[in-house]
Amino acid sequence: MFGALAKKVFGSANDRRLKTYRPRVAAINALEPEISRLTDDELRGKTDEFRAQLAEGKPLDALLEPAFAVVREAAKRTLGQRHFDVQLIGGMVLHEGSISEMRTGEGKTLVATLPTYLNALAGKGVHVVTVNDYLARRDSEWMGQIYRFLGLSVGVIVHGLDDAERAAAYAADITYGTNNEFGFDYLRDNMKYDLAQMVQRGHHFAIVDEVDSILVDEARTPLIISGPLDDRSDLYNGIDKVLPKLVKGDYEVDEKQRAVSLTEAGNEHIEQLLEEAGLLTEGSLYDAANATLVHHVNQALRAHTLFQRDKDYIIRNGEVVIIDEFTGRMMPGRRYSEGLHQALEAKEHVQVQPENQTLASITFQNYFRLYSKLAGMTGTAATEADEFQDIYKLEVVEIPTNVAVARVDEDDEVYRTAAEKLKAIVREIESAAEKGQPLLVGTTSIEKSEQLADFLVEHGYKLIDFTNPLALEPLYDAAREGRPSKHFAVLNARFHEQEAFIVAQAGVPGAVTIATNMAGRGTDIQLGGNADMRIRHELAHLEDGPERDAKIAEIRAQVAELKQKALAAGGLYVIGTERHESRRIDNQLRGRSGRQGDPGRSKFFLSLQDDLMRIFGSERMDGMLQKLGLKEDEAIIHPWINRAIEKAQQKVEARNFDMRKNILKYDDVMNDQRKVVFEQRREFMAEDSVRGTIDDMRHSVVDDIVARHIPEGAYPEQWDIPGLDADAQRLLALELPVAEWAKEEGIADEEIRERLKSAADAGYADRVERNSAEVMTYVEKQVLLQMLDHLWREHLVTLDHLRQVIGWRGYAQRDPLNEYKQEAFELFDGLITHLREQVTAQLMRVEVMFQQPEEPSLPPMQASHIDATTGQDEFGGVDVSARAAAALGISADDPSARRDPNDPATWGRVGRNEPCPCGSGKKFKHCHGALV
Template identity: 55%
Template sequence: MLGLGTVARKVFGTANDRKIKSTRPLVEKINALEPEFEKLSDDGLKDKTEELARRAMGGESLDALLPEAFANCREAAKRALGLRAFDVQLMGGIFLHQGNIAEMKTGEGKTLVATFPAYLNALTGKGVHVVTVNDYLAKRDAEWMSKVYSALGLTTGVIYPQQPDDEKKAAYGCDITYATNNELGFDYLRDNMKSELSQMFQREHNFAIVDEVDSILIDEARTPLIISGPSQDRSELYKTIDAIIPRLTEAHYSIDEKTRNATLTDEGNEFLEGEFGREGILPEGQSLYDPESTSIVHHTTQALKAHKIFQKDKDYIVRNGEVMLIDEFTGRMMAGRRLSDGLHQAIEAKEGVDIQPENVTLASVTFQNYFRLYNKLGGMTGTALTEADEFAEIYKLGVVEVPTNKPIARKDDHDAVYRTTKEKYDAIVERVREANAKGQPVLLGTTSIEKSETLSQLLTEAGITHNVLNARQHEQEAQIVADAGKLGAVTIATNMAGRGTDIKLGGNVEFKVMEAIAADPEGDPEAIRARIEEDHKADEEAVKAAGGLFVLASERHESRRIDNQLRGRSGRQGDPGRTSFFLSLEDDLMRIFGSERLDAVLSRLGMKEGEAIIHPWVNKSLERAQAKVEGRNFDIRKQLLKFDDVMNDQRKVIFKQRREIMESKDLSEIVADMRHEVVDDLVDEFMPPKTYADQWEAEKLHAACLEKLNIDVPVIDWAQEEGVDQDEIAERIEKASDEAMAAKAAQFGPDTMRSIEKQVLLQTIDGKWREHLLTLEHLRSVIGFRGYAQRDPLNEYKTEAFQLFESMLDSLRAEVSQKLGQIRPLSEEEQQQLMRQIAAQNAGRAAPAPEQEPEAAPEPAAGAAVPGFVEDDPTTWGNPGRNDPCPCGSGKKFKHCHGKLT
């Protein structure tokens, strides 16, 4: 008997069906316009773009322009790339424009789909960001799709690491900009550390299309982006603790694999106290439970994690004397990424490589909060439905499953579960041998480098030729993936998310053509291409006859999406194919998430060695286990976000304030208000309200005015006057401080004074914000203990973080007022002395040394002064940046020469 839900779906269709149906009239309109746009000349397509842009900027909605824009873009792609978008690709583009995630299967042409909404939204002139998972894809897609955009009269840019500033600025100024999520996030943080608007790269956050959206917005969202600077070197402590950890026995610690945590038992604490005492780490009489031992306990816990939880060739590899992290979702190395809180240093000590100093946070943001800055967001992936709730809750994104262009002909087998890993591996080798014997290409999926190398060894022993793709073969990635669909190919791959190169049956034509042209540079490229395309058709038919690509997974991943991504490599564009998952009760997922009951069932069934259990119920129970893990990971990310939201509100305030300061020409009013608040605070402190004059501490107030504002005011005399109250004294001090600053402005010149005020404000805000981030980190690490007192840690964190923010603003006002009170112009004698020093430096200047520290960087060579430069007239200096060469021609940076704040 059918359930009510099933009956309703049969009558009304699913919610997804209704969304697909709603786009059909739009697709029909676009198709109806096709003959009209085919008649346009190449210049006609560009003219159409100009017309649509005028209408968009004139107030016509993008929804109204959509059919014409999509028809124009389709025609441009047809001419530039020889690709005519299918109706389902237009649907995907419509959903992206509407701010949804379009779930499209592998091989359905997502790269082309992105051009439609990108083109439409770029008509407003506000720029569009297309986000990819790695630099290779950003460059490849930008180069490939720029042909379409340039045919439409739009500009395309690409952002990549270590890009020259002028090139990066130009790329962000383009109509469509391709970049990785990391570079966009880091550039946002860097922009908000700049001191001048002209140095900032990013424009407003208008519209972003995120490719592999599940990988970027979910898998990567657990780790915030952090820009950090080095702190003190503690490498000896790491080495000493690391040498002691191997002496621990299993009774000394407990491991929780589900949460990836390691904790010391009471026995372990006692044992370590003795060891640390002997090694001189713990002073005599000090216990591990004393507050002074917090740092040692923290480093010990991190060393324990490094040894017992983080595994070499699974979580990281050691390359060229450096510990490189591996992305668990894509199997790639994450160059430049480091674990925080001393964990990376603990792993470096374990592996015996050079220990890099720990870092202090200068700026940080989570991907959740960065991508929520955009006015509109869209995403594409082959696998998003399993995380639809998270996308809706965190990002307000709907997920729409776009139908495939051709029906899926792939056959998905039920999972086969073996008792032991050995039995499973034996069965895998046998199955690969069978497929290989008939020429069927095999893609063998693994979850770690270690397992991929074990299987590689077994296949080698069995005499089966194969390729291995993991973090060690990162450079040959595109070539290995392109060859994976050839007749008889066997490829072992560690995770297949976001590879960006399709596995095509018979092999990749473009790669074959490139290889043939490289081998015969004198030959005619057109003739070579024609010959290879002809040969390829025969190869493709042979692979199809053998059954298409066979995806064989060696275990299930924690996330169903990763399994689906691997499955999706087979059966693209209606090709035949097959997928199988071979599991064992010793796999991590089965072992950690309740294989006891299954093991008991298998024992009762009396299974012989080498036999597998294959049943839909097994699939269901595994999917339930995976759903549990996904749910737990979602809770972790949600909790991280709740805490980061507190910091994010403060971050927005600070970044907005910085921008307003940079945009302002005159900050004297802001500075004066800060100074007046400092005066009010000082008067309240030493002459509290509702107190009598004989209770006032006038001497202390006089000393505080000298120290904090650099003004000598007769506060003691004022306090003895008849009828004077605190408000009047505050007014007199404010007036005296205003007069002192006005005199200072007259000495420096108004323009120079405004520039000094701006630099002092920005530098102080940055310094205070860095200190505040560190304080919040410390608060975050201990706030969980409030739960033991039946108090909600999140509410406690919100309250305390707000109080810390207020006190940061108070100290900011005090420090800015103090710095501005103490600056003064150089005297003639000091100026002459400075010029003599510069002349001596210039005379004895050797070849510049290589750059070590930012502050110790060699000054640029001296040159001629800027034309019209007058030593005592700052208005003739131009407007150099803090790090630009000084206009006097000394060769020093402006901040170390005439821009120096004394």
């Protein structure tokens, strides 16, 4: 109560922070008349002036007001746009290294130009991170007009660039790109063998657009560069045949934790089934030799019990394609790790693709924490504020809208059954469509959207065929005449090809659009429809000329008329058919309505059979509602219900946060080791010669050999002389009279150690002289780097396996995280020992053939990069190195060799920028892969 009173008197913490920016906004506004009088050349000269002041020691923050005023003026002259005062505040928040929460449609792209310009003056590079290649290109060209006008260089990182182009883009003052491209470039840089080949030049300042999507949703899975392993499809298919024979009591499913485990009876039953199938050939299931089999059984069990077709994934062109739970988009090219994707392929009886071995990986959390300063912007971050603060040390500041929000958010309606809820939604759709109000109906999965679509068809509605250019004519006619059209559109992962057009026309009066998750769609819903999109879609067949011009004028006039009708009907009405686990996704759906002061309305319809309600104790509520006499088709509507549901969502969010935080704690262990390895690699590459390191390694190997076979304080008769002699031959390639040394009167371990070192140094010096010092300098560096990379990859695999089983230590009352840290440290210590031994052993035996040395090439690599706008894999499923193609039996020179131009089923994955396999000569994205 006291807190609420204090908030009324003093304002919230957010309000108080916003007040601190007002004087600086006033100072920027005061500079506007002076700045506006400058000529273009004088305005451009301000950049040099600011850089000179920085060089003299002036702090960056002291330049904020004049720099922001200069950017605002440049935006007016290049784009015809002037930053609002609230946008200036958003820019200041970003400059301070915080998150600007700005409603959808408030101009975040323009806001980013302010801190980007200011921080680029330091000359260390600013990275602007977007969610897809399209936005990276668009923003670099669109906002790049401001930067180039002011004398700054702009680069863009998109898929398909070679290393020289990437290095040039990173060398620019400002670099646009996607989170995936930045992360993959970091990993690839740390697999190079020469500093000159590296493309990134540091991590100074980054602004992340859609920060909640990238740093929360995308951060659930790491970025991985991988290479192919042996085919194990027989194992997956064999286990899949066995699994359906399990009965209900053989396993327990925990829906809340998204976990499944075998019971004691289940363990015995699966062991018996595996023996009968010939998959378990020796020992019991839980013997160490069968650890891989146990892992694949557990993954198959997860695939069958926790993953639903058309909700978590769909089958498309004979492939299991993941559906992103937050955006509802297909994610072709992205695969579940640790054999889960192969288990799903076996379950659905499609071709099981080979697994990959991780060559390098990093989580987005750890990649973005490399930056000296990090900032972000989004429309929905407040619900994840604790996570941003805890993980990234980022504060969330809510920026007020330029025009007050006029949307009305109504209380939820809760029904007892899903069938009653569907009937209520259809009644609401008919009621709103009757008065010409456009409707956006949000669902949580493809399955739910198709159920609703079938229900609408039963009630006389027709599904719009967007492949027909005239399909929307009945909708436009009905809107002009003020009657419902009885037509509807479906937007989900099955209809990505028409996504942009479907969204663009969702604001036509009376339009009904069913959408699976609206997060980050990238296309605005404009009341009355989108004139530009209609012109492209409907007039594509017309050449430029009077007829086309007349049609364009007609379409624009029609859209303006329809907009007025949509406004009069109350604007866009958003209906939610179910609450999502995250409040943020619900808010994103709501945010589609009531933009830039437009009227709007939103309401959620729920049932006790919804996943969220069912998991959080709907049985008790159902019993209570029946006792209260709630009749069929009646709903309960009360703010208390909203609060109860919000608390359930908060519980789920907190649980998911704990899971991500726990994953990060484990990843931090590997991250500390990764930083050591990557830093050491860079030092090796930067040195002209690593001879000193090689000498130190050789001496350490000698120390280890002696310590291993001559324990401290042991008598000579207790020494392991045969073992010492064997190790000297194995690791140092030396045949020495060690047995004779040990017989000498009064000899000590120290004397033997020195003799071994002297012999090893002499042997190596002789090898250097024989092969030439210059050549050996090159060989030493390459052997050291390649051996380090090989052992690091093996170490990553071992850590992955350790992480999967370490949780069982909890049953022994031991903290799994501490156990993991301890064992990971011991494994890393072993990695260093093995590195010393293998490098020494190899160099003590190396013989150089005098010919032109070949540059070492990177290992076979595969990577995925999903375009969030289209759901397409920008890498096209093609390996990122020719060696990887060869390893997989693919022709790197002619990827279309096995494709029949007349049979799209043989094309497989086609890269967006590849020539279309049909033989048209166009790029795939402009031909068969084009968006409708």
